[in-house]
Structures are given as structure tokens and as C-alpha cells.
């Protein structure tokens with residue numbers, strides 16, 4: 001059975017988030033597309049091969065390309081490589097580009113599709129927990145530039161995002177935990193009774209529980225988190241208000257990731273977000289911040305700043321969301337209730 005959440009703006013259907021039981025279920029969504037081109041992350045090859053096998057007999061498959069992904073390789077050059085591939089192999093304006101992979105793959109493929117022949121349609125099968133609850137929903141696409149995260153890109157919606165938890169079976173535990181951070185972030189923004197349930201589930205999995213044993217609850221919570229994000233995007237597609245809440249922890253996270261790249265340290269986006277959320281919580285309520293720290297530890301997430309706060313100041317100032325020297329910080333009133341407040345970086349650091 002498939003569950004569908006629609007992203008509508010002013011009544012117009014822009015995108016759909018569909019959850020299904022297994023990856024081949026995507027073929028049901030591809031019926032109306034004459035030509036499908038697949039780009040997939042090499043680490044998600046096992047899942048892409050299943051989709052390819054299901055699609056090939058239909059005669060719709062225009063081409064298929066495997067890419068190696070890394071944050072360093074999330075560049076305009078890689079996106080130009082995708083243009084070369086599509087053009088060289090004759091993809092036309094009626095092509096649908098289907099990206100199978102984590103957030104790096106979906107961000108780059110969405111951007112590549114958005115500029116190829118002034119924009120072709122695209123869709124995603126996110127294969128990391130992080131991309132299932134966040135990156136593959138909402139239409140933010142793009143690449144890094146000059147060591148700055150997601151500096152170049154556009155907001156353009158995928159026709160659909162197909163979510164199936166079976167693809168998580170091959171995901172390394174560390175990447176699973178990164179996604180756990182974005183799931184917990186989502187429920188801190190809009191709880192719906194799910195935050196504490198997610199802490200318990202993620203704690204069980206971090207403690208050694210298998211995904212298979214926890215599959216039903218995991219599927220339910222992924223769908224719930226994806227629906228929260230879809231709802232927020234429907235109400236504020238271009239991030240002029242409510243969508244900013246999704247940046248909870250991200251001003252700190254982006255600065256941590258920038259510093260990590262500068263110093264050659266190894267930290268994932270989700271890990272940086274987990275640490276960033278705790279710093280954001282400290283801006284309003286240090287007791288709540290300690291509760292969140294303890295919850296995140298249960299989920300196996302890092303919670304301590306890996307660099308001195310002062311050393312993050314310069315990169316926080318480069319935040320692309322800064323306006324007039326002030327940043328829209330997302331602050332937490334309580335679990336399920338967050339709000340934005342404009343502050344300078346200096347004002348924020350003084351509060352910590």
C-alpha cells in the first residue's frame with residue numbers, strides 16, 4: 001500500500017511524497033513518463049539495479065549512469081558532467097531524470113535537471129534516512145561553491161519523491177545516525193507526538209536493534225517526518241517565513257562543516273546538525289538543551305562542539321541566509337514549538 005502526501009501551493013499540485021514498501025514499487029509512478037533517465041550513487045547500486053531491471057522491459061529507459069558521490073565532488077563541474085551525459089546520449093525535453101541516492105545525489109541531479117534544456121522533469125528515490133526525511137523533499141537543489149555549502153542552485157520541485165525503507169538496509173550505521181539527526185530536528189519543529197517515539201526507536205536501533213525488527217515504527221516515523229516537511233514546503237515554498245524553521249541548528253552546522261573541510265576533519269552533515277541543534281537550544285533554554293543532548297546521545301549522535309565556538313564565527317558570518325549582518329536564528333521554545341529571531345553572530349555567541 002502506498003501513502004501519498006501532496007505538496008500544493010495555491011491549490012496547484014507541485015510534487016508528491018509517496019511511501020511504498022519496496023524500491024520496485026516506483027514503477028507504478030513512472031507510467032506516464034515516456035523516457036526515464038536514471039542517475040544513481042554507486043553505493044546505492046543494489047537498489048538502482050532493481051529499478052533498472054523493473055524498468056528495462058517497459059522500453060522507457062533512456063540511459064543510466066552511476067556516479068561516485070562526495071561533498072567535495074558536489075560541484076558545478078559534476079553537474080556539467082551530467083549535462084554532457086544527457087546531451088551526448090540524446091535526452092530530450094520529455095525526459096524524466098530519476099535520481100537514486102542520498103542528499104548529494106538528489107541535490108545535484110535536481111539541479112542538473114533544472115538547467116538541462118531550460119528544465120526537464122525529475123524525481124527522487126532517496127536512499128539515506130537523511131534524504132528521505134529532508135533533502136529529497138522541498139525542491140532545494142544545488143551544489144557547493146568555493147567551499148561554501150549549497151551556494152549555487154535553484155528551488156524547483158521533483159515530480160515525486162518515492163520513499164521506501166528497504167533501501168536503508170545497506171546504509172552504514174553512521175549515515176543512518178546522520179539521518180536520525182534530521183528526523184529528530186523535524187519533530188522538534190513539529191512534534192505531533194512523534195519526538196519521544198523517535199528518540200526511543202533511534203535509541204533501540206543505536207543499541208543494536210535491527211532495522212527489520214523495527215521496520216513498522218521506522219516506516220511510520222519516516223512518513224510522518226516527510227509529511228511534516230512537505231506541509232511546511234506547501235505553506236512556504238521559497239523560504240520567506242515558516243520554511244526557515246527547517247534550518248534549526250544549520251547556521252552552526254554549516255560553520256562546523258566549513259571548519260571541518262578547512263581542517264580536514266571528518267564530520268557528516270547530520271552530525272553537524274545534531275551539534276548545531278544543541279547550540280541553538282542553548283540560546284533560549286539550557287535545561288532543554290541538556291535534555292536534547294541526552295536524547296541525541298541515545299541515538300548515537302555527537303553532541304559536543306568539535307571546534308572552539310569563536311573559530312566558527314567567521315564562517316557563520318558567511319551564512320548565505322544572513323541579511324544586513326543579521327542571521328535568522330531558529331530558536332526552540334519547547335519540543336514542537338520553534339520560532340525565528342534575527343540576531344548578529346556576536347549577539348548569538350554572547351548568549352552561549
Ligand SMILES: NC(=O)c1ccc[n+]([C@@H]2O[C@H](COP(=O)([O-])OP(=O)(O)OC[C@H]3O[C@@H](n4cnc5c(N)ncnc54)[C@H](O)[C@@H]3O)[C@@H](O)[C@H]2O)c1
Nearest residue numbers: 043044102103104105127128130131135140167170171175
Ligand atoms: N535539498 C535539501 O533540502 C537538503 C536538505 C538537507 C541536506 N541536504 C544535502 O544533503 C547532503 C547530505 O545528504 P546525505 O547524508 O543523504 O548524503 P550522501 O548523499 O553523501 O549519502 C551519505 C553516504 O551514504 C552513501 N549511501 C547513500 N545511500 C546508500 C545506501 N542505501 N546504502 C549504502 N550507502 C548509501 C553515500 O554514497 C554516501 O557515502 C548534503 O550535501 C546536504 O547539503 C540537502
